[in-house]
Amino acid sequence: MGAMRLTGYADLFGVNPGKTIRFHVNCDGPKKYKAEIVKMINGDTNPRGPGLVEKPIRAACNGEYDGRKQAIHSGSYGYVEDKPHLHLDSFTMQCWIWPTTPKTHPKYWRHGAQGLMGKWCNGKGYGLFLNEAGCIELRVNDEKISTGAPVRDHAWHFIAATYDGKTGEAVLYHEPQIAYALDPAIPPVKKKLGVAIDNPKGVPFTVACYAGKLDKGALAKSSKPAGIVMGGHYNGKIDSPRLCRTALSRQDIETMKLGAQPGLTERRHCGPTGDLAKVIVGSWDFADGIDTIIGRDHGPYLYDLQIVNCPTRAMTGHNFSGHNFDWKHAPKEYGAIHFHDDDIDDARWDVDFEWQVPENQPSAYYAAKLTTKEGDEDYIPFWVVPEVGKATAKIAMMVPTISYMAYANEHLANNAGGAELLVYRVPIMQDQNMFLSEHREYGGSIYDTHTDGSGICLSSRLRPILSIRPKYDHFLMQAPWQYPADLHLICWLETMGYKYDCITDEDVTYDGLARLEQYNVIITGSHPEHNSGPQLDALHNYTQRGGRLMYMGADAWYWIHSYHPAYDHLGRGIVTEMRRCESGIRTWRADPGEYYHQGTGELGGMWRYRGRYLHSVAGTGMSSEGFDISSYYSRTEESNDPRVAWAFDGIGYDEKLGNFGFVGGGAAGTELDIVDTMLGSPPHTLVVATSAGRHTEAYLLVMEDYGFSQQGIDGTQHPRVRSDIAYHETPNGGACFAFSSIAFCGSLPWNNCQNNISKLVGNVLNRFMKDGPLPPPPASAIKHRGRADYEPATNKVAK
Amino acid sequence: MIPIPRKGTPERARLIAEHKACIESMKGVAGCTILRCATPGDTTEVSGGIHEDLLLNRVLIRMRTAMPKNGKGKLVVICTEPDKSWRIGRLSGVRGVPPTFVGDKIYDNEQDPQHDIFVMRLDEMTETDGMPEHFHEGWKRRDDNWTVT
Numbered sequence: 001m002g003a004m005r006l007t008g009y010a011d012l013f014g015v016n017p018g019k020t021i022r023f024h025v026n027c028d029g030p031k032k033y034k035a036e037i038v039k040m041i042n043g044d045t046n047p048r049g050p051g052l053v054e055k056p057i058r059a060a061c062n063g064e065y066d067g068r069k070q071a072i073h074s075g076s077y078g079y080v081e082d083k084p085h086l087h088l089d090s091f092t093m094q095c096w097i098w099p100t101t102p103k104t105h106p107k108y109w110r111h112g113a114q115g116l117m118g119k120w121c122n123g124k125g126y127g128l129f130l131n132e133a134g135c136i137e138l139r140v141n142d143e144k145i146s147t148g149a150p151v152r153d154h155a156w157h158f159i160a161a162t163y164d165g166k167t168g169e170a171v172l173y174h175e176p177q178i179a180y181a182l183d184p185a186i187p188p189v190k191k192k193l194g195v196a197i198d199n200p201k202g203v204p205f206t207v208a209c210y211a212g213k214l215d216k217g218a219l220a221k222s223s224k225p226a227g228i229v230m231g232g233h234y235n236g237k238i239d240s241p242r243l244c245r246t247a248l249s250r251q252d253i254e255t256m257k258l259g260a261q262p263g264l265t266e267r268r269h270c271g272p273t274g275d276l277a278k279v280i281v282g283s284w285d286f287a288d289g290i291d292t293i294i295g296r297d298h299g300p301y302l303y304d305l306q307i308v309n310c311p312t313r314a315m316t317g318h319n320f321s322g323h324n325f326d327w328k329h330a331p332k333e334y335g336a337i338h339f340h341d342d343d344i345d346d347a348r349w350d351v352d353f354e355w356q357v358p359e360n361q362p363s364a365y366y367a368a369k370l371t372t373k374e375g376d377e378d379y380i381p382f383w384v385v386p387e388v389g390k391a392t393a394k395i396a397m398m399v400p401t402i403s404y405m406a407y408a409n410e411h412l413a414n415n416a417g418g419a420e421l422l423v424y425r426v427p428i429m430q431d432q433n434m435f436l437s438e439h440r441e442y443g444g445s446i447y448d449t450h451t452d453g454s455g456i457c458l459s460s461r462l463r464p465i466l467s468i469r470p471k472y473d474h475f476l477m478q479a480p481w482q483y484p485a486d487l488h489l490i491c492w493l494e495t496m497g498y499k500y501d502c503i504t505d506e507d508v509t510y511d512g513l514a515r516l517e518q519y520n521v522i523i524t525g526s527h528p529e530h531n532s533g534p535q536l537d538a539l540h541n542y543t544q545r546g547g548r549l550m551y552m553g554a555d556a557w558y559w560i561h562s563y564h565p566a567y568d569h570l571g572r573g574i575v576t577e578m579r580r581c582e583s584g585i586r587t588w589r590a591d592p593g594e595y596y597h598q599g600t601g602e603l604g605g606m607w608r609y610r611g612r613y614l615h616s617v618a619g620t621g622m623s624s625e626g627f628d629i630s631s632y633y634s635r636t637e638e639s640n641d642p643r644v645a646w647a648f649d650g651i652g653y654d655e656k657l658g659n660f661g662f663v664g665g666g667a668a669g670t671e672l673d674i675v676d677t678m679l680g681s682p683p684h685t686l687v688v689a690t691s692a693g694r695h696t697e698a699y700l701l702v703m704e705d706y707g708f709s710q711q712g713i714d715g716t717q718h719p720r721v722r723s724d725i726a727y728h729e730t731p732n733g734g735a736c737f738a739f740s741s742i743a744f745c746g747s748l749p750w751n752n753c754q755n756n757i758s759k760l761v762g763n764v765l766n767r768f769m770k771d772g773p774l775p776p777p778p779a780s781a782i783k784h785r786g787r788a789d790y791e792p793a794t795n796k797v798a799k
Numbered sequence: 800m801i802p803i804p805r806k807g808t809p810e811r812a813r814l815i816a817e818h819k820a821c822i823e824s825m826k827g828v829a830g831c832t833i834l835r836c837a838t839p840g841d842t843t844e845v846s847g848g849i850h851e852d853l854l855l856n857r858v859l860i861r862m863r864t865a866m867p868k869n870g871k872g873k874l875v876v877i878c879t880e881p882d883k884s885w886r887i888g889r890l891s892g893v894r895g896v897p898p899t900f901v902g903d904k905i906y907d908n909e910q911d912p913q914h915d916i917f918v919m920r921l922d923e924m925t926e927t928d929g930m931p932e933h934f935h936e937g938w939k940r941r942d943d944n945w946t947v948t
Contacts, residue, residue, distance in 0.1 A: 045881050045882050046882070105893045107895070107896050108894060108895060108896075109895020110895070414898075418863070418864070420863035421860070421863045421864060424832055424833075424863075425831045425833070426874060426875060426913055426916050427875055428875070428878055428885070428909055429875055429877050430878045431878075434877065437895075437896075437897040438896070438897040440894060440895050451894040451895070477829070477830050478829060478830050478831060478909060479830060627830075628830060628831060629825075629832045629842045630830065631843075659842070660841075663829055664829060665828040665829055665830055665841065666842050666843070696845070696849075696850070697850060698832060716850060
């Protein structure tokens, strides 16, 4: 088994012809590696199929490169570069904390003391810590005092420490917000240390870590600030850190909880009282600038913290009252940042090589294929995307890059023992999973929990993403998923000779309708589950204006995503955010009050709960999921309706549609969509084929479709556990065809694309890609239809 | 809860035989479930297994739900070479610590390890697994490993 010594990422997902894409490579061991640009056609190595198909591309960057190791410095924190006012003889540090892993397993990947706040490095300086035993610890140089009382995890604690340089006395306070009946009292700890603080030069003031070492080595260049490698990354929330330059009394500490209070006309100081204003060094308010990566200092020196690796903000603070769930309406109750030791916003690796894409380079799925003589291999996928106004085809494949990011580096098979219940068998792990289980610094997916157990709601594309790779079978299906599954569709398009452009979710999010209206038909990926609002707006505008949409999968238009605006300076779509809120298929669940995005302030969760039903986009919406095996479809009488009968030219009425495939063995499988006119399917939608009654017990109704826990929701029993292939017309000669199963595309390449699923999709695509509006439906089809109150006969036609 | 069938009982022998038959029929499917394909490797028609043997169905679900009581992590399958070789492993349960291999057996297909893990779990689980005599503090603290990623 390979150790994955070769990993990399590009600075772009989509690159325009004529522009340059840069590649960042970690080659940990081999002296040389070879880079070749390849066009990706099929990524599934299933021996029953065509196997891996890639075409070498002549590119100026093809060649051999020197290998070098590059490291990811994950873990979020805040820092202020060293300043004279941070060099203290006496101090008071105080903050609220809500620790999630105060004690860790000795083998835990970052076992050890965690830094809370301070300016401390290698036995010099001052700092507040959580020590290995999970107790609050004050360090003055290499002197340590601790309360000896382990902090309760997932609970708020007020902590403070003072040191008087003149008397040499230190006092440490640990005051839990909640005291249970049998909790011992935690008195303040006083101790005479009698040392002069050795303020280290060049060491930043840090929150949620400590300065581990100042390092001039190459691997430390990707840390931030470069050359200073942080240690002791803290897991949990920190709220309202304060730093004063004297040892305050307990009463003054209490007053100092109010923090700096600037802004009143009659006030001539930064508050909270005249005396305290004289001693404030920093008073940070994380409620200010929630949508930024700055931790604002309201004190007199404006020592704003640079926040690194994008911790989770818009988190409830120690004073959350439960009356407002939107941080924009009650910012003072959202003064907490939740830091994690595996947060990662940017690997910050050096560039190893770049490719200026030729002006005439066709749009397609590409990858930089990296190999070594020793047998190492990695692929860095990207897409060549025409600029707006320079479309080269009538067909556009909308590459679901937000969904790829949501699944990026997922760990579900690694340590989620319960995942077996979902897949109804024992998960199979691949090299990528094994590597990630050890290398937590590569970060997780939005399906995972952080190493502290809290949900991951942010994902960056500036890191190696080992799940967006060919030859990668996902544990959910023992088959391709997302990127490699979408290559099944690409393989079919290529085999059938269609000319297509690739556009990404990023392009549609930033360019809107301008991206889509260049094409006669938009084809989706197999599982475009994660979407931005502007993207859905663009799709609606497109289909309403006569555009044609082929929805090639299922469980789409499901989760609300937004790109974090604080990363716009690095490019488009760097970090995507999502919150798993009140319902939906959730591998973790947001805590109360933490439903709003930190980046855009919009309500997160399912589009359905923002009043934007998923069924409204392409006609069908998710109803069930199961991950053991797939099944097939039968045509319904509605498939004979002249509005849609053309789609079945050459396909017998009684044929089993898609009882074959590379995802679960059939076209109807994994996650399944149905028509529901009460949830946004247009009332004139035709169900042309269905897999009703053919699914196993592993398939379960989605939880948003029922109100209480109940029996009878599996594929052997519930009528909504099925996939409906559906068609409906949109105004101005547009239309949507929804194939409604994630496994569907896995049937396209079967038997060298000679099969009835291929035939059906070909019939639809050939009609949808033609110039001009689609032929109008028969006049008899124009009629009033209800949503719930339709008459069954209204939607049916005779054979 | 339904007791886990003990060694030497006809129920246990029946479950193992049915499970094996299902797994054999799933070879070649890009997926897997404990059902019998009427045509091996083809999911068009499936029957038996978890749909018709209630005890097999319940025991399998309990195995998937339970954390092993022996202090070890859950068993997984590890693909050591795509489409060619697989081994059985055990999850560490500690973030940053990868799974370790269990035994030396190398499989040439992805379905057979499913069956061996089923038999290993029958051996590892006690008849009364999950019943009050097994209570420990972890019951109060979500130690069921769902969902720890």
